[in-house]
Amino acid sequence: NAGVTQTPKFQVLKTGQSMTLQCAQDMNHNSMYWYRQDPGMGLRLIYYSASEGTTDKGEVPNGYNVSRLNKREFSLRLESAAPSQTSVYFCASRTSGGAYYIDTQYFGPGTRLTVL
Amino acid sequence: GDSVTQMEGPVTLSEEACLTINCTYTATGYPSLFWYVQYPGEGLQLLLKATKADDKGSNKGFEATYRKETTSFHLEKGSVQVSDSAVYFCALGRNNNDMRFGAGTRLTVKP
Numbered sequence: 001n002a003g004v005t006q007t008p009k010f011q012v013l014k015t016g017q018s019m020t021l022q023c024a025q026d027m028n029h030n031s032m033y034w035y036r037q038d039p040g041m042g043l044r045l046i047y048y049s050a051s052e053g054t055t056d057k058g059e060v061p062n063g064y065n066v067s068r069l070n071k072r073e074f075s076l077r078l079e080s081a082a083p084s085q086t087s088v089y090f091c092a093s094r095t096s097g098g099a100y101y102i103d104t105q106y107f108g109p110g111t112r113l114t115v116l
Numbered sequence: 117g118d119s120v121t122q123m124e125g126p127v128t129l130s131e132e133a134c135l136t137i138n139c140t141y142t143a144t145g146y147p148s149l150f151w152y153v154q155y156p157g158e159g160l161q162l163l164l165k166a167t168k169a170d171d172k173g174s175n176k177g178f179e180a181t182y183r184k185e186t187t188s189f190h191l192e193k194g195s196v197q198v199s200d201s202a203v204y205f206c207a208l209g210r211n212n213n214d215m216r217f218g219a220g221t222r223l224t225v226k227p
Contacts, residue, residue: 042217107159
């Protein structure tokens with residue numbers, strides 16, 4: 001099993017450019033998540049999808065959009081990149097679709113994005 | 117709101133030394149507590165967890181005890197190895213759509 005995969009691993013953008021970060025999981029998980037990690041701040045939730053066909057905002061959604069393409073894939077789009085979006089982005093997934101059972105999250109290896 | 121504060125790194129130890137990485141939390145009620153580890157070039161993976169006060173999570177020689185009286189969940193290992201070199205994240209979860217992570221602590225173990 002590949003687990004959670006993310007593409008690309010590294011990306012450099014200029015301010016105003018757009019791009020899509022791809023995430024796929026092969027564990028038949030219901031829920032998927034996008035986090036960003038900034039120095040000294042830990043991981044912060046951008047958006048999540050509790051199940052196929054649904055998406056919801058997390059702690060820091062501004063400047064991002066997401067698409068739950070199917071059960072396997074959850075993409076994150078930056079429409080007009082800004083230097084403040086320079087970060088490491090992690091995708092994660094977990095089994096249960098319920099909100100109140102704490103299940104293990106499985107993470108991808110991350111995408112390091114730099115916006116100049 | 118809920119938050120997690122963990123020991124700033126980096127931490128550098130010699131092989132077989134004792135490890136403690138401090139983690140304290142702020143939360144109402146009874147959240148679950150986690151330690152995740154990130155090895156170089158990989159995603160985060162769950163190391164251990166505890167779901168209620170006085171629970172002890174353990175895995176791969178690491179331990180952490182959920183202490184409600186001190187709002188802490190410190191990570192400990194009696195004898196570290198070079199292969200333990202990684203970044204360690206403390207996290208708090210009330211549900212899976214609201215997980216709060218600490219900033220991470222980088223551990224380097226030298227032979």
